[in-house]
Amino acid sequence: xxxxxxxxxxxxxxxxxxxxxxVRLCDDGARNTADExxxxxxxxxxxxxxxxxxxxxxxxxxxxxxPVCREPLxxxxxxxxRDLVG
Numbered sequence: 001x002x003x004x005x006x007x008x009x010x011x012x013x014x015x016x017x018x019x020x021x022x023v024r025l026c027d028d029g030a031r032n033t034a035d036e037x038x039x040x041x042x043x044x045x046x047x048x049x050x051x052x053x054x055x056x057x058x059x060x061x062x063x064x065x066x067p068v069c070r071e072p073l074x075x076x077x078x079x080x081x082r083d084l085v086g
Contacts, residue, residue, distance in 0.1 A: 038063070038064045038065050038066075039064075039083070039084060041060050041061075041063035041064035041065075042060075042061070042064035042066055042080060042083075043080060044060040044063075044064075045057045045058075045059075045060035045061040045063075045064055045066065045069075046069070046073075046076055046077065046080060048060060049069065049073065049076075050073055
């Protein structure tokens with residue numbers, strides 16, 4: 001059993017890690033995410049989809065090795081966050 005303090009520290013650490021990775025991935029408007037590999041490509045695809053640029057989103061989903069997402073944007077963002085936290 002994990003005590004509440006330890007669980008809180010784990011959550012805080014995961015949130016910090018996620019924030020740090022998202023800042024790195026989204027810096028410069030996520031236009032330099034190709035260097036971030038599949039994770040950066042997935043964020044890039046998501047941002048194009050959010051902008052309404054489906055054509056570019058499809059391209060970046062392919063670079064990420066992900067199927068084109070048909071979920072609501074909020075649901076996809078949660079999937080990205082869960083994947084980045086590990």
